[in-house]
Amino acid sequence: MSRSKLSFILLTLFLSSLLVLGAAASLDQAVSELSSKLMCLCGCTMVVSDCTCGNAVGIKDSIRAKIAAGTDGKGILDYFVATYGEKILAEPKKEGFNLAAWIVPFAAALLGLALIGILLSSWVKAGQNEAAVPLQEAAATTDSNYLLRLEDELRRYD
């Protein structure tokens, strides 16, 4: 066998093995991704991808079998919801009432930031409208800790 033929065969074998490995890796990845969206039902409160109990292993095997049978990700998740109910999903579906789970935290944070923006603007305006603070008042509002510190420093440098 010529050297070029041998190289060609070896290269083909190498690329095929890469493809097989790639397929295996992507299958593992797909199983891992889907199992991270499902809760283990052994009482551990973890997602299936994290748990190593028999129940989690069973679910992972089932996912693997369904992928091999050509079922897509959504179909697989739907199957588990139909079998065990919505509680098997690790996060609420982004539809109907469950949308509230997703929207409310961000809406609350944005509302909080908007309120603080309004409040800060009004405080800045109040500052601008105020005439220069009389000396006496300024001294009264100065941080008392700072005064103690100043007094201490002055004593030490006396």
Added chain:
Amino acid sequence: MSEIGEKTQLIALLIASYALVMSVASVITERRELFLSARNALLVVFGLLSISLASLTYAFLTNDFSLAYVAENSSRSLELFYKFSAVWAGQSGSLLFWVWLLTLFTVILLYQNRRRNLDYLPYVVSVIALICIFFLALLNLITSPFGRIPFSPPDGLGLNPLLHNPGMVFHPLTLLIGYVGFTIPFSFAIVSLITGVVDDTWIRTTRRWTIFSWFFLGLGLLLGAQWAYVELGWGGYWAWDPVENAGLMPWLLGTAYLHSVIIQERRGMLKIWNLLLIILTFAFTIFGTFLTRSGVIQSVHSFSESSLGPIFITAMTLFLVFSFTLLLSRLERLKSRNVIESLLSRESSFLINNVLFLGLTFAILWGTIFPIISEAVRGVKITVSRPFFDTVSAPIGLALLLLTGICPLISWRKATAKNFRRNFFWPLIFAAVIGSLALPFLPEKNPMVITTIYISVFVLSAILIEVGKALWIRMSGVKRENLLLAGYNLFGSNKRRYGAYVVHIGVVMIFLALVGNAFKVESSVVLQKGQSARIGPYSLEFRGLAALPRKSFESVQADLAVFKEGRMLGSLRPAKRFYPGKEEPTTEVDIRSTPKEDLYTILAGWEGMEKASFKFIVNPLIFWLWVGGFVITFGTIIVMFPERYEKAAAGYR
């Protein structure tokens, strides 16, 4: 011996009630001797509860299984070390420990204030006595650790196997110290509302208590994460479990409070806000205690079940109604002159920081209780777990990290454009250059990860430049100090500021460890003896299984030889343990930890002694999570040291 503990627990309830009556009477009649009597009564309560705690510990050490609590949480074969920790392994023991800690802190507080805040103390003693009465009533009437069973069993059920870990000895301890510690600032806050003396005396008096409690709560969370990492065997450390969330929420609120009180101290603003924050923080510590030990929510951290739920909820509701009514009644006095000079000021950045902390707390609370809301509205059980919390908390967490860098760079009152350019220029340059240099090394270009890296470099360089500039002034100025002396004097001159910088560096390290989580690689394999598997840069050869009988359990342990680039690095021995009377074995992982990554090995199962299944995980940067914890500890110690001017102030009195 346990009879003594039971009796002292009951007498403690009576004496605490006496302390409440006397302290309230001293407030009404303004007679100091009544207060002294109340104060002494609380000291006696501490002594009595110490006897109760000692007698419960003695019951564990002597295997007194006539006590139901001991029988449920210990066994003859339990190691001595864990017999001590078993005292707080269940609900009633934890509650006894909770109230004992409170009385211990009260003793320290009374000693610290023996010549100060004398007008405040009768009120403070009343509030603390009331809280003691609540917990002592629970202990005496509902869930006593001294409850007996009709006949003493020959052996106990044993400690929950998951608690057989040194982390689980210190984790509840530190968490409880954090929870209980917040009672002190809360009590002073309530007293300031009752008395109407709403200046910042209560904040200054309890500043160190707040930092102490905040630190221990944070340490408790980190130790809990460490326990989960080595004991639960799933390769992670934070699962957003309801009990974890219950501990995180008061810590977040406490962090917001620690920042916002600075504005009250410097500018006399945010009085209502600070009171609101400390009330909420305390409420969440009670909620945390209740959630951890009541068993109402299924959790990996909940080791007891009880009927305390309705009582705690009623008490919480009453407490919140009382606190908020009090707050509303003082609104007129609490109104402060809210004036700031510019939107671009440190005051503004602190306020935004507060809103984000509160927003994050709300998001976590919302996720934790949403299953209950959903079931009530739709009648369908759903789960809200890690993917939800990761998604919701990541953007808020990153915004908070960014503020960690921005806040020290913005001046108080008003930041000018020049000041802005000067302070931000180099941190931004460092972030752009170092962040971009790091990109090619990332296995995946995840936007959240890239953002975290840029922000982390920005924050680190902002802090280091600030400290560097101050050091340079000391080293090159009139004094010409050497680096060590300059560092010592600099940190000594403003411990609060520079200690906080150190804490922030620890926080950045923790964020970088979180980044590593995105590049976690895992693999599940089945190996015959002599076979190897590859994961990341490692090759692991399975060299066999061994059955190892131990005093309190039996273990099946795998021997794995670890190779990297053909060189043997050592052996890892993951195992499963079988405890008598427990159906499920526990997973004992074995980890090879380096600053770059952890190699985490789990023995999942086996067939005969020659074939076993494993899960291997390469966890990048986890090491920095624990280092970050140490750095935060160091920073907190700096912050807690008294300032020179405080010592001077003490001398003026």
